[in-house]
Amino acid sequence: MDAGAAESSVRGPEQVLACSLLATLAALLHVYYSGEEKIIHFENSNDSSSNVASYLACAIIAHHATCCADTLASELGMLVSSSERTVLVTQPWVAVPRGTNGGVTIGGFLWSIIGGAWIGLGAFVCDMITFGAGGDYNYLLQMISFGAVTGLFGSVLDSVLGATVQVTYYNLDRKVVCDGEHHHARKEQEESSSLKHIAGRDILTNAQVNFVSILLCMIVSALYVGPAIFV
DSSP, X not given: OBXXXXXXXXXXXXXXXXXXXXXXXXXXXXXXXXXXXXXXXXXXXXXXXXXXXXXXXXXXXXXXXXXXXXXXXXXXXXXXXXXXXXXXXXXXXXXXXXTOTTEEOHHHHHHHHHHHHHHHHHHHHHHHHHHOOTTOHHHHHHHHHHHHHHHHHHHHHHHHHHHHXXXXXXXXXXXXXXXTTSHHHHHXXXXXXXXXXXXXXXXXXXXXXXXHHHHHHHHHIIIIIHHHHOO
């Protein structure tokens, strides 16, 4: 059980901006440089400016794929069988309590792929409505593959950051997981020996981890994953 579940279930402005600002900026840049929606396609040219629309479109899809994948992995991944072992992504031989930042399961990875693929399918449907691309099954496969890959990559990246630069504690008395964002965690750490450090350092908040993981995923997906898939 996560001690901050009740608090974290209410999204504050930092969390909302962390999971929307970059996509909004990329969309505005897409409108400015392209003026209209275009099929994602990378030309075989050394002039990267001709591919700006595709780079930005890939970045936007990767953003949403990461958010959806991470959400499904975190929320629905918790519904997997209680017998499934939760491990630290940076140390897969170390079992950790559920709710630990950076804790992963096979079920969580599967939900990440499903979440990313769902965003890819949604992007294809939008293009189908706009361009009538419904019969292009190769483009459909490319979109779903791109969404699945970027969703999984973004979710794993978020977990790695959570396991390293976001602190997690476990309260031995209350049997709950808590992190450095909650005031009671720091207070208990100072006043009680019941708080056990599980993983990570208290460097970034959850919203900051989300922002950084989304940003990195957008960059890598636009510059490398997109051109590799949409050929």
